[in-house]
Amino acid sequence: MKIAIIAEGCYPYVTGGVSSWVHNLMKEMPQHHFDVLAITADDQPRAVRYDRLPNLGQIIRYPLTASNARRTAVRLSAADRALIADWLKMTQVVPGALGLLADADRLGDADSFLASQTFYQLMAEQYEKAGESCPFLAYYWSWRNMLTPLLRLLQQPVGDYDLLQVTATGYAGVLAAALHEQTGVKVVLTEHGIYAREREEDILQSDWLDPAFKHQWVRFFRYLAKQAYAAADSVVTLSAANQAHQKSGGADAAKLRLVPNGVRVAQLATLKRHQFDPKAGLQIGAIIRMVPIKDITTLIQACGRLAEQGVPFACYLMGSTDENPEYAAECRAMIAALGLSAQVHMTGQINVMDYLPRLDVLVLSSISEGQPLAVLEGMAAGLPWVCTDVGACRELLYGNNDSFGQAGFVVRPVAPRRIADHLAWFYQHPDMMQKMGQNGARRARRYYQLDAVADTYDHLYKLKGAQGDGGR
Template structure:
């Protein structure tokens, strides 16, 4: 079977949960061939993979959202759109019910020769002008035109990049990846599977609300646009996989048919963590607190640091290890360093990108301070090693640590987002109670063994792939 995995902003350029998940899928299914269709932000990342691609990856297609060239002599072309096509394009921008059948038909044909040429065309100009007259007559037209153009440009860049032939298309988010999965199904009459780790639209909505580069009167337009992209994927996917019940409920609320949704949790292999380094000699009373995390704003490293400043006052022998890449957002990393200096915190160590298995078993307590997550693999990795977590109440963190499938007990402490005082209090509580740490660690091990094994996770995806392709053959 030839499977095209469509990833946006993750594999193979970025480490972390979604990328690790993709790598796990591919390496554990050597019987299948995989094509990676990766959507990246910047062309400078081309070919700079964070992962060794497995032997069964037979092709990599790379699309970058900054990969376009302005052609000053191409303004004002006419594309002879039908009235139905004009209405469909307009509905993509200013409606909550786009005509996706007409749009996919346009995207799969040759009428639009290039993204840039079309967005400089008379047709696009007229569509924006019409929207402006109907709904934004108080907004300067030039602001409206350039905002909408920048909004739809990434989508048009993606759809004009050739989509490989495959037996099955598997998008690992909605958004642009979800539209491309829908397009693969439409063009090639092949099954389309969608997996959502987090809820893409909610994450984009949060970013846009906070963004300084989107003017206030355009925020609603941008937010609705991303909901439209997700609804395309929900509508056309044959199966929608989510990782836990709460996400399923949100997907249904957003318009996904409940009959399409199946829950497949993440999983880890316990045997991979058996012979890890043990806690060795330390100075008397030393406590190791760790975070396995990319140093980027969505992981909210600053809240971790503020909490550790309080922990350090109470527990002078505590040390804090932040394990993960620091080069994905160098500006944010530098802000974290400045925060450490201003708070005058000692014993904070940024290890950079490391082999987590060489560090994880040395920790007494692990911390996750994200403001958005799906079902974090790092929680399962810590739990299988018997290490308790302090984590923010995002995604499935509460379900994993406190138990949504069992009554085993608590494998950690859940705290509100961005509340560093409560996070510090929870860390101190665990650091001061070794018996509680051991009890939570044992509960975590048992929970992973019962509900979050890699074997079960892989088997369910193998079965899903086979069922999807078989259903097409039967048709």
């Protein structure tokens, strides 16, 4: 089966999280041939962060800044214009609208359409009906800025596939929805975090966007999610909490599937753990992407509080600093300002397997997650955790009515004192630290095996592929 994985802002240019999930899934399914359609924010050069797999064909970049090289005029009928006007309301899924937006021969190329008199008139009519109080030109340009990357993406050529595996709603999900509408190709959508909610958090906290238009952008990403859910044949996520968000976002309950993440438990279980040494101090690790949503600054502040309590420790922030150099610089400055340079170490990109055996405990301080692979890897290696209460972290550490016992602690996000207090508790209770690590290892072995996850997706792909028309 020839499958396209549509990935936005991750594989193969970013490590960890969804990228690791994509790579591991392909590696575990050599019977299928994959291409990766990688949606990126721009066309700047990016290094591929993963080794090439034998069953991976092309990696095709789709920069959101890429305009259609072929200029085409707007040739919309009255019916076409009415269809676009309905779609612009961003309320209900409008059958045929995405296919029209992707058709440069009718709509015109994205830039020509958005600069056309037709689009200007559509905006003027919508502005008047909505009774907007902001200046019309600001309203008009906000819509143009919002739609430009989407329409440019939809008008890019895509090859023929038996099935599309999508890693998020957003731009990736709506591209899949347009291809499904045009060709009937089957779509499996897997959400790790809930994309629309994460974008909402980003938008509301942003300082680059005029506050008058933040609600409009939030509605836009919710609407993209609704269209992705409507087009998908299966809507998969990792936890019941995420599934509730999918339902509230418009996903059909009949399409919903729970498939957890998985890791190579046997490989991680063979790592030889070091013995806790109170004189050497608590050895703390964080498997991270150095980006704001991971809230590394809260972990650094927790380390400062731990130092104030007189607990000896070393903390290793394990992950690349390349993805967001500005945030990495902020973290370095905070480490220096708190006098923690001798205790908190930013390792850069490393092989986590080399570090796990020397650690006592792991920390996740994110403000948003799905079902973090990092937590599963640490559990499988027999390490306890302190995690923020996001995504599926509570279920991973406390279980879902199983008998394995607690594998660490969860705290509310942005709570450095609580993180520090739990780390100090682990230092004072090494026997419980070891027991919680063992509890997590047993839970990972029972529920979170990568080969079982791959078998589930293989069955899903074959089922949906057999129902399809073979793509386009």
